[in-house]
Amino acid sequence: MIHSKEYFMKQALKEAEKALKKLEVPVGAIIVKDNKIISRAYNLKEIKKDTTYHAEIEAIKKASKKLNSWRLNDCEMYVTLEPCAMCAGAIINSRIKKLYFGTSDEKTGACGSVLNLLEDYKFNHKVIVEKGILQKECEKILKDFFKDLRKSK
Amino acid sequence: MIHSKEYFMKQALKEAEKALKKLEVPVGAIIVKDNKIISRAYNLKEIKKDTTYHAEIEAIKKASKKLNSWRLNDCEMYVTLEPCAMCAGAIINSRIKKLYFGTSDEKTGACGSVLNLLEDYKFNHKVIVEKGILQKECEKILKDFFKDLRKSK
Numbered sequence: 001m002i003h004s005k006e007y008f009m010k011q012a013l014k015e016a017e018k019a020l021k022k023l024e025v026p027v028g029a030i031i032v033k034d035n036k037i038i039s040r041a042y043n044l045k046e047i048k049k050d051t052t053y054h055a056e057i058e059a060i061k062k063a064s065k066k067l068n069s070w071r072l073n074d075c076e077m078y079v080t081l082e083p084c085a086m087c088a089g090a091i092i093n094s095r096i097k098k099l100y101f102g103t104s105d106e107k108t109g110a111c112g113s114v115l116n117l118l119e120d121y122k123f124n125h126k127v128i129v130e131k132g133i134l135q136k137e138c139e140k141i142l143k144d145f146f147k148d149l150r151k152s153k
Numbered sequence: 154m155i156h157s158k159e160y161f162m163k164q165a166l167k168e169a170e171k172a173l174k175k176l177e178v179p180v181g182a183i184i185v186k187d188n189k190i191i192s193r194a195y196n197l198k199e200i201k202k203d204t205t206y207h208a209e210i211e212a213i214k215k216a217s218k219k220l221n222s223w224r225l226n227d228c229e230m231y232v233t234l235e236p237c238a239m240c241a242g243a244i245i246n247s248r249i250k251k252l253y254f255g256t257s258d259e260k261t262g263a264c265g266s267v268l269n270l271l272e273d274y275k276f277n278h279k280v281i282v283e284k285g286i287l288q289k290e291c292e293k294i295l296k297d298f299f300k301d302l303r304k305s306k
Binding site (some may be wrong): 025060061065087121 | 167199200201202203204207212213214218222223237238239240242243245246247260261263268270274275276277289294301
């Protein structure tokens, strides 16, 4: 059975929910190869006290371990929020083929918002980007998180 | 005793030499706080089979562990080669104050060559960049590595 983009983004959203339960900014990512999920991860920056613990970086690390290679050429990533420059750079470096993201990040997004690292520069690898998959759901989980955070302060 | 920029870059070069001995692209990085080295790392991408194992990312992870915080506000990084987009993004995210690098990377450098992520965009943190510290030595170790690599093929 071939899964839809929405099916896979729902799986990334499930990861975001795991982050939410740990009071982390709810962002989740999965990596898919041949229609199968090969890695799942969510943001753990505050708990790990390490800014590199974004969902995308962890998903890339896990997928590389699974495939026993840093080259993720035939893989696609689904992430609920537009990647920042660090994560966009990691996506380029890992040679991921296509990135699907849910909602844009106007402040730090490096895949079309602040800039587009994946498509606008002459790096040795270009990544196809498709945005807006389950956009409302991906946006809502973040908005609710920040609303609750402000209330609690 | 206050150490010079050249002293610190020499320490980063020592890390690059460790990478060289393991047949990795020789890039080394250190992070300095209050005139003391708090982390050292070198590129291990091929051995770890993980594209996130750049010297800079590992140096940031180690410094965060040491300081028990993802915020590296009063830290400076010394790296032998201009950071790529992934590493430049991690440097911004970690709030490192200043970056010193040895030699430029015309193909993937994201701190002045292909683009300048650290200074040209409205992210929530700007990093001061100074390049050309021990430029010749930092360039030579890389050139020699690639010359030997071509010979061996």
